[in-house]
Amino acid sequence: MEFPPELERQIFFFAMRSDPSIVSSLRLVAHRVRIWIRPSIYKMVTLGSRDVALFLRTMEMLPPEFFAQSVKRLCLTVSVKPNDAQRILQTCTGVTSLACWVDFLGWTPSITFQKLLYPLSLQRLSIEVAHFQALSFLECAWIHSLTCLDLVFWKEDSLLISELRFLPALTHLALMLQHRNIEESALAYILSIAPSLQVLCLVTDEDDLERVEHTKRVDPRIVCLPHPESVLDWEAPYRGCPDMWSHAEEIKEQRGFSINRVRQFFFKFRTRFFENLLSVAGTILNHNSSN
Secondary structure, three states: OOHHHHHHHHHHHHHHHHHHHHHHHOOOOOOHHHHHHHHHHOEEEOOOOOHHHHHHHHHHHHHHHHHHHHHOOOEEEOOHHHHHHHHHHHOOOOEEEEOOOOOOOHHHOOOHHHHHHHHOOOOOEEEEHHHHHHHHHHOOOOOOOOOOEEOOOOOOOOOOOHHHOOOOOOEOOOOOOOOOOHHHHHHHHHHHHOOOOOOEEEEEEEHHHHHHHHHHOOOOOOEEEEEEOOOHHHHOOOOOOOHHHHHHHHHHHHHHHHHHHHHHHHHHHHHHHHHHHHHHHHHHHHHHOOO
């Protein structure tokens, strides 16, 4: 029995979305299937030193427009060389979620990486903090679209990140810390210049979690989490799995539920207290009037 091509295409897409692990097998079914699913294969691209050369060769085989239209979620790990990252970012211009952990600033000769990021329509960005601060935000096309930002600290840089004031749509900020001590005043400063923030996630080594727990008293939007496996956590939402942000939202929601329970308790306590007080006062008044 033969299905119409459009129905057949939808069946393959449904299978692929249901179980992304079968994509490589689906490519072998037929040439038309390979053409159908090829854009979905490259929708999320994660590259390290082992696979960047293969991806660059693939870029030479397909037109640039294919990667500009297909690649939406791109992760360039710290092992990617800056000159390779430059070629990739120049081609994958349709990226909306970018993890760029490449050390451009430590590379000789230097590469002006900033202009590679300016024209992108980013909604999520993960980047080392010194590279973030090296950007000219008035030239960024994404300052009004970026809602989620992960700032990676390779050393104990200052937490007074004034550049956050240029991101009015920012709702989720994660600080991937190496700090042993965190000043509450620095967190209060961040929250004051980023008024749209819904969650400020402090990510640190699991052994240091107790050391940063005190920061939660600064603001209920602050959540403390241990460092996740970076690449797996970045890919998790695309694969339909929980990630750092889903965990942070869950903690915040539970905390809000607990606060509401406490408020409800005190409201009921206060109501009953005043009801009893009024009852006692009424009894006393009735007693005095009868005398």
